[in-house]
Amino acid sequence: MGKKDRPKKNRYRAVIAIVIAGIVFLTFPRAEERNFRELLTENAELELLNALCPVIAAAGDNGRLSVSGWIFPFLGYQSKTKTAQLAQENSDMVEKILLAEGRDEYTGMSGDDTEKNAPTDGRNLSLEELARLENEQAGGQKSGQNGVAGGSETDGSSAASDREGQSSGGIETRPGDSQNETGDTANSSGIGDFTAFLPEKQRTYNWSELTSYDALVREFYAIDPATAADETQLNQKALLGRVLSVQKRTDDQPQILIYHTHSQETFADSIPGNAQTGIMGVGEVLAEILRKQYGYNVMHHMGQYDVEKRDYAYSNSLPALEAILKENPSIEVVIDLHRDEVAEGTRLVTEIGGKKMARFMFFNGLSRTRRLGDIDSLPNKNIADNLAFSFQMQVLCNEYYPGLTRRIYLKGYRYNMHLKQRYLLIEMGAQTNTYEECMNSCVPLAQMLDLELSGKTDFTLDPEKG
Template identity: 55%
Template sequence: MGRKHRISRFFLAVVAALLTAALIKEFPGEGAAAAGSAVNRLLLERAARTCLAGVVYEADQAEADPEAWLLRRVMELIPACVYTEKCLAAGTEVEDGKTYQMILAGQENDENVVDEEGNLVGENKTAQASAAPALPAIDTSMEKLQNYEYLLGNFYTVDSSTMADAELLNAEKLLGKDLKIDREVNGPKILIYHTHSQETFADSVPGDVNTSIVGIGAYLASLLNDTYQIETLHHQGVYDLIDGKLDRSMAYQMAEPEIAKILQEHPSIQVVIDLHRDGVAEGTHLVTEIGGKQVAQIMFFNGLSRSRANGTISYLPNPYIEDNLAFSLQMQIQAARKYPGFTRHIYLRAYRYNMHLAPRTLLVEAGAQTNTVEEMRNAMELLADTLDSVLTG
């Protein structure tokens, strides 16, 4: 029996018990027929006294199921019953596999921070301009960052379905975390992969993986390996093709066991980067000019496993939320100091996006389908330098 019926029968039992007790007290020893008449009189009397005139079972109101009739009347006249049912329904976790998979699949479209027309959500309008000049440096002093409203307004965009607060976004705590990697351990230190490997750009060559997001990831890996001497593993697994057709409905679920396996096989990996590109309206060009180059703007994305409606999403646990937030904020602050205008606001969303697999995990939205491959490669140069600053000091 479901919660709704359990609650309803509880209230019905209470009403019945009260009526029975009153009947026995006022009409002791009467037969069944007399008792029925007595019940009707008692209902009228008690209803008049308590202003519940609706709970009167007249003969011309009789229904095939008196219990259903009484239940309906009680629920109409005692709103607390209805409120209790709704509260419990809202707090109920996923009850079947199909619903669970549907909710998880919702991640696939949510990382693109755009509205139905493809326009950016919660972004400064200059971010949508073509070849926007570099913005002036923003104040990143701790005095400013400790002001929650300042921090939120200048560095974050919080999705309307997501719960964030000053306790979660505590700049002093997040920036105080030591994220430096151990470079002495043998083996790769950084893992780069792509949940959506089929993402391409304005001038990508069909069939040429080097001009897709995978090729951009390969370039980032080469920069980290060769320029910064941070051993990096680039995983090129495909998770958004099913039977040769583009299908992202299960990409995060398909990627999770493979990434977990790689981390188990390479315990030296201390940083995980899921590299994407965004999807925007065709008139939007996420580009800025830095050092005389046209550079695709990037965005760090955090899944919080908590929603505004229900709080913590217990079936999407992530023990590394604070670590992930520290990583993205330290990257954001470092980029703001070195390359003003390079990063868009950090986007916070309710789901998890496989960010529970490692404490230093970044989901990066680099550019969009309207950027060129060259703009993307230029962005990887700045991203690699920013990573080196945060991870090695």
């Protein structure tokens, strides 16, 4: 063979070597569990293979590659097989995510078999440290671990709640009955006919002391070990710089939607078979307070999406919610009201104005887990507003009613929070609370909602960070 033919032959050999190496790489056994980033890489490899095959095959048909008779049909088969395999793995992973999301958003138990042994980056507080900080924030209650950790909290009053009870403001209720949409009595405690007085602030935040990500997390958040947040989301400007107030409507169109992804959640003294003594009954109390005391048009959706089991509850409820919002474009605020589940020895209770109230928690989904990264199948363009809404509500509650709320909990899935900018997922007490404790908490909750939605807030950012 002449010297002129050698470079051409070497090029053909190099092409064949690259193709064979690609086949070996693509067919080499992989771990059964694959995350989305790995699948994305494999999809890129597959696209390159599909792009190269026709070119190389054409060269073979022109007599330039004698191996085309056996290698290229095999490459085509591998390409189709890989496409089907990746499609199935993507589908399986999405199915796992929807199952885990719907199973629960409880803060004391994961229920998520896709995120076991998730690593941490050191930003998450230990359960013991989180418990200590929450107890200090609540005014020094004597307790073991908090509800997030599954420990015990007191069922009496704290120093903070004693101060609240002695303040010039507080909560006052008068007997009466509240009627829901079906005409049934919404509660038996007479909280529907009430007068709420705004108390004096018990504290005011000095935002110059909370400029860092770590400071904000320590003061306001509990981050589930399976997810991760960062400084781009949790910073003063992002959380306090958004205006989320609304104009009250003068017509009869609904402005606030309250519903329950997990409608079957009950309390320690709920009556079996009586939905009005479970979380849906508490939702009607909150709706009535917002209607009668504050003049909001509230729709309380009583759909049930977890009757047989909790699996897929969020994806089950999504079509109905989308239909409601499409039929009622006037709705600007959505509240998904739940109750948490904690260890049986835990009591999420504080006392305000002589009344025992269930402590509640604002909850956010980030559509991101440590192991999977950003979950493309659960997009949420409203995450920034969702986070700002819950944060501003938390600040108000902490300033007016220290100890009433638990830390904002951040977890990895979406929880239908993409539907609206002003979307709150609230964990009202837990299964160890009484129905009355949860009803009582609806009064200050509605009060803080009105402050937020009316724009009656005075958040002052640090001038250097704002």
